[in-house]
Amino acid sequence: MSNKVVLELKDVTKDYKKTNIIRKMNLQVEDGEFLVMLGPSGCGKSTTLRMIAGLEVPSTGKILIDGKDSQKISSLERNIAMVFQDYALYPNMTVYQNLEYSLKVHKVNKEERQKRLEEILETLNLSDYRDRLPGQLSGGQKQRVALGRGMVKHSKIFLLDEPLSNIDV
Structure with a gap:
């Protein structure tokens, strides 16, 4: 019994001006x-x-999430998390607040958030670092x-876009 396809790229291309970056990419990723x-x-x-995360639009082709065209569904419906190599942390928020932010945005109740x-x-x-700001942390x-x-x-x-490049040993 095969798993359900969660993510599919169909003939996806990406061009920047006259430079072709992605050429007719096809991909299927199943649940799990x-x-x-x-x-x-x-x-x-x-x-x-x-492009999968919705931060860029394919030049041609389709990206399907649960069989739906990703361009026609909201970022909330996509239910995607992305971790960048350069952290992308909120510098004015503590570790705890950085972790909690998306849960607040998605209206997860307080008890579930804390858990x-x-x-x-x-x-x-x-x-031990929950109350520190990003500027007080090591790269890892x-x-x-x-x-x-x-x-x-x-x-x-x-x-995950190269998320382990700065992790401490």
């Missing part, structure tokens, strides 16, 4: 599947992730906070 894209710098890995946050803080060894700690922001949402699709 873990996929890794490898390739040299500049080959389109990040661009592909950004998820404590679990993520413990899992990522960030409990910042990256773990960024990972935690994605993990805490329990998103259907979790995109």
